[in-house]
Amino acid sequence: MKVIKKQPNSHDCLICGIDNPYGLHAPFYEMEDGSLICLFQFDPNHQSYPERTHGGMIAAMIDECIGRVVWIKEPNLWACTIKLEIEYHQAVPYGVPLKCVSRIDKENKLTFHGIAEIKTRDNKLLARGSALYMKLPLSTISPEKSKTGHINPEDINVYVPDDVREID
Numbered sequence: 001m002k003v004i005k006k007q008p009n010s011h012d013c014l015i016c017g018i019d020n021p022y023g024l025h026a027p028f029y030e031m032e033d034g035s036l037i038c039l040f041q042f043d044p045n046h047q048s049y050p051e052r053t054h055g056g057m058i059a060a061m062i063d064e065c066i067g068r069v070v071w072i073k074e075p076n077l078w079a080c081t082i083k084l085e086i087e088y089h090q091a092v093p094y095g096v097p098l099k100c101v102s103r104i105d106k107e108n109k110l111t112f113h114g115i116a117e118i119k120t121r122d123n124k125l126l127a128r129g130s131a132l133y134m135k136l137p138l139s140t141i142s143p144e145k146s147k148t149g150h151i152n153p154e155d156i157n158v159y160v161p162d163d164v165r166e167i168d
Helices: 055-072 143-148
Strands: 003-006 028-031 036-040 078-088 098-107 111-120 125-136
Touching (some): 028 055, 055 078, 055 098, 055 111, 055 125
Antiparallel strands (some): 003 028, 028 036, 036 098, 078 125, 098 111
């Protein structure tokens, strides 16, 4: 499937932050069918039991991937999680290339609901989640930083180029 656009990363986010030493540094791609896909891999720092990724990291990836899908239609909104539900289908390994695919299934002016799945690159389902989000401007999510000017577009809109043009 064709990539329409790559979304920006940030500096410090656990999932997409390019400068977070324990993060995933995950890239997100807007797809021609309206979905969002993230290509990533957990590492041993994200372990729970040996050879298994911690469920909290799995939930964080699903939350991030659904929360970002709203940017396809509304790039100036931010998603604030109201409710998150996760189904763990199989142990999620670390050190293995994975993908997370998300889409919005319901929305209105104030909220949206989305679904996401973490899969192996050959589409074996590992985890599935759904979540409800409030649509908010960044100034509402972090009002103090917005007032003092400490939220800079350069901190949260870091473009990292790559050559990904299609994803199976």
